[in-house]
Amino acid sequence: MHAHRVTRRMFLRTLALGLGASGAAGLLSACGGGATPTATPTTGMAAAQASPAATATSAAPAATQAAATPTRAATTSQPVKLTLLEHQKPRVDLLKSLLPKFEDAMKSQGKNITVELQEGPAEDSEFYSKLTLDFSAGTAADVTSFGYDRVAQFASSGYLLDLTQYVNAWPDWKAHFYEKLRQQVTQSDGKVYAIPREATIMELFYRKDILTQLNIPTTQPQSWKELLDRMTQATKATGKPSLLFPAGESWGGGTFAEGFIHLMLGTDSPLYQNGKWVVRSPGLTAVFTFYQQMVEAGVLPVQPLLNPEPWVPTKYQAFPKGDLLCTTGGTWSWIFDWGPKGAAPIDGLFDKVATWQFPTQNGNGTFVYGAVGWVWAASAKTKYPDAAWELIKWLASGEAMAQNAVTIGAAAPRDDIQSIAPYSQMPFLIDAEKQLTNSRSFSYPPGTDKIEQAVGEATQAVITKAKNGQQAADQFAQQATQLLGSSNVTTMQ
Amino acid sequence: MQPVRTWRDAVFVIAFLFPALALLGLFIVWPAIWAFAQSLTNRSLTGPAALHPQFVGLENYRRLLQDSEFHASLGKSVLFVLLSAIIGQTVAGFFIAYLMARRPGWQLRFTPVFAAIFVLPLAAPETVAALAWASLTTGTPEGLLNRALSLVGAGPVQWLQQYAFPVIIVVNIWRGITFAMVFFAAAIESLPTSALEAAMIDGATAGQRLFRIVIPMLRPQILIFLMLTTITTFGIFGLVYFLTRGGPQNATEIIGIYVYKRAFQYFDIGLGSAASAVLLCLLLILGLYYVRLMKEQV
Numbered sequence: 001m002h003a004h005r006v007t008r009r010m011f012l013r014t015l016a017l018g019l020g021a022s023g024a025a026g027l028l029s030a031c032g033g034g035a036t037p038t039a040t041p042t043t044g045m046a047a048a049q050a051s052p053a054a055t056a057t058s059a060a061p062a063a064t065q066a067a068a069t070p071t072r073a074a075t076t077s078q079p080v081k082l083t084l085l086e087h088q089k090p091r092v093d094l095l096k097s098l099l100p101k102f103e104d105a106m107k108s109q110g111k112n113i114t115v116e117l118q119e120g121p122a123e124d125s126e127f128y129s130k131l132t133l134d135f136s137a138g139t140a141a142d143v144t145s146f147g148y149d150r151v152a153q154f155a156s157s158g159y160l161l162d163l164t165q166y167v168n169a170w171p172d173w174k175a176h177f178y179e180k181l182r183q184q185v186t187q188s189d190g191k192v193y194a195i196p197r198e199a200t201i202m203e204l205f206y207r208k209d210i211l212t213q214l215n216i217p218t219t220q221p222q223s224w225k226e227l228l229d230r231m232t233q234a235t236k237a238t239g240k241p242s243l244l245f246p247a248g249e250s251w252g253g254g255t256f257a258e259g260f261i262h263l264m265l266g267t268d269s270p271l272y273q274n275g276k277w278v279v280r281s282p283g284l285t286a287v288f289t290f291y292q293q294m295v296e297a298g299v300l301p302v303q304p305l306l307n308p309e310p311w312v313p314t315k316y317q318a319f320p321k322g323d324l325l326c327t328t329g330g331t332w333s334w335i336f337d338w339g340p341k342g343a344a345p346i347d348g349l350f351d352k353v354a355t356w357q358f359p360t361q362n363g364n365g366t367f368v369y370g371a372v373g374w375v376w377a378a379s380a381k382t383k384y385p386d387a388a389w390e391l392i393k394w395l396a397s398g399e400a401m402a403q404n405a406v407t408i409g410a411a412a413p414r415d416d417i418q419s420i421a422p423y424s425q426m427p428f429l430i431d432a433e434k435q436l437t438n439s440r441s442f443s444y445p446p447g448t449d450k451i452e453q454a455v456g457e458a459t460q461a462v463i464t465k466a467k468n469g470q471q472a473a474d475q476f477a478q479q480a481t482q483l484l485g486s487s488n489v490t491t492m493q
Numbered sequence: 494m495q496p497v498r499t500w501r502d503a504v505f506v507i508a509f510l511f512p513a514l515a516l517l518g519l520f521i522v523w524p525a526i527w528a529f530a531q532s533l534t535n536r537s538l539t540g541p542a543a544l545h546p547q548f549v550g551l552e553n554y555r556r557l558l559q560d561s562e563f564h565a566s567l568g569k570s571v572l573f574v575l576l577s578a579i580i581g582q583t584v585a586g587f588f589i590a591y592l593m594a595r596r597p598g599w600q601l602r603f604t605p606v607f608a609a610i611f612v613l614p615l616a617a618p619e620t621v622a623a624l625a626w627a628s629l630t631t632g633t634p635e636g637l638l639n640r641a642l643s644l645v646g647a648g649p650v651q652w653l654q655q656y657a658f659p660v661i662i663v664v665n666i667w668r669g670i671t672f673a674m675v676f677f678a679a680a681i682e683s684l685p686t687s688a689l690e691a692a693m694i695d696g697a698t699a700g701q702r703l704f705r706i707v708i709p710m711l712r713p714q715i716l717i718f719l720m721l722t723t724i725t726t727f728g729i730f731g732l733v734y735f736l737t738r739g740g741p742q743n744a745t746e747i748i749g750i751y752v753y754k755r756a757f758q759y760f761d762i763g764l765g766s767a768a769s770a771v772l773l774c775l776l777l778i779l780g781l782y783y784v785r786l787m788k789e790q791v
Contacts, residue, residue, distance in 0.1 A: 125758065
């Protein structure tokens, strides 16, 4: 038999065909599912970051998008299994106790809806990475909860179910949810993609017992200078840093949400205007300069801010111990941080700790920050939009909302929870709720995550004394422009 | 080597190679092609570009060329590879292996004990190792290193703030020295002892035997190891991310962390893919250079 000699060229040609076939197989498999990004190293889990409030308000000019109207409504008499994603332990534990009650409530209405609770990574930045990837791949849970600062971003990406027709058909929405919060969750296209899970009031918490002992006034400071002067006096008396505005990269998004924004709102400069981020303004320079002044006066606890979990040595150690005398905080601080079951309980909490409103740069009025805290939202790709809405509606009502508010330490976003236990037994939360209507807030437009990054790095430069306030403001402007694109930013003189 | 003579032989060979080729194609080749395609778009995971990504050509590469942070991260990566992989792992690993290897006129006692100690770093997963080092180098007085310093009246030192880059170099050397040691130990023990014995008889010193005989004979193995460790060290992510997250002030933002931040924190897939593509090209060039060096010997 004639042996057909296979040359090297013929062999390589055949090999190339084989490779091409395998590449085509890969192409078909990639096109079959959601396209996922591949150009990155593997991610991993980091230590938990407890910063539950990421609050913001008001309609953000979101990009137009195709409304994700529920066209695949499943009949609720059919068995429906929803997935619900949550990631912070107290919230997960609460949902574990609430979800069976929801399922029973649905059964009593003749609806066979069950819920599978999925636990996400504990740290916020890891959670948001996972959530965004899940949304992008179309594999996100039917219902999830996240900080309000992400709503505009997710909505403009087409990830969230349009809830407008649902909320409009819900009597409680206009009858009981605070108008300010309803406006905050309404996007610039007039639609609602998420509803408030809770409301947050943020202000300054101070150790009134120790300030009184040191003969330092405990009346409301009107200006930054007045606050700084008092805390400088306190630091001289104790030898320890006395004032905390979160700063630096270690605090993650908390640097923006729990520190920076409360100074920025006290200036006369806007941070976002006419659809663009204001990346250079007198207000921004003043804020970074104030951080510089806090560092130079020795009142800011710099070393803890440079280490992982900076809230532990500051809010959970120094403040209860009485070394740190004033810090930003929110309604959650009364329970989550220093309550009897909190991370760092303070005995006689309400005798030792009181609150100030945030002073302003020029002393022309003080304010609390009040806004939507976390929200409930449904995935635009959920197969059961009606059932998802039933779950969201139930979690945002009655006892479920009352328990959520108390567990997290948040104010209720609706006015009919004050008489429902256990919320009714928390007068400080009810008092906070009453401040909502007169509070200041900030809209979290698309691009907030990039601004948060730039703020973290600029404040890091200040607290490490790598840059002064003006230089940090320059760095912020440059980096924000690079991250957002020059067409999305503007400056003010 | 027997040539492939018939079509049947060719099919046979391809059939054996196909599973490996398929896996390579699916998990290496295809993702690289897809990443390059993404790098030519403005694709993002959030915002309008998530809904409607557009072709932007080489815009992402232009942004990279103008991004000082990208240049800085490349520079830091090169320095990281040079110090931790090439000098640290290769040189230190080679000398440890040389000391532990049985050679004519030399046998170290208790080598199994030393071997067990040096293999320990490989026993811990990368994330666990990074978190353990993070705890050890924490800047508070309770950190293990600072406690040791306090015994001599020094510290505490903010290791991950003031010395972040040296710390990640030390950690990477610690992590990679085991593989280097095992690799070179096997290579050294495979050397023909006759050459070393002859050198000893001729009166060659220990240094002369090492530099004139052992190292030249191990040149192919050394080059292979250098190629492997250079490429893997350029791609390191987890070890540095869980120690420093690329900080402080981007001091340890090597290229892997730069790519991760752009793609998964800023959600700019286009830019992250472009950075990955640039890294891939650099590594291909490096790999080809090492292969050429190995061929030169032949």
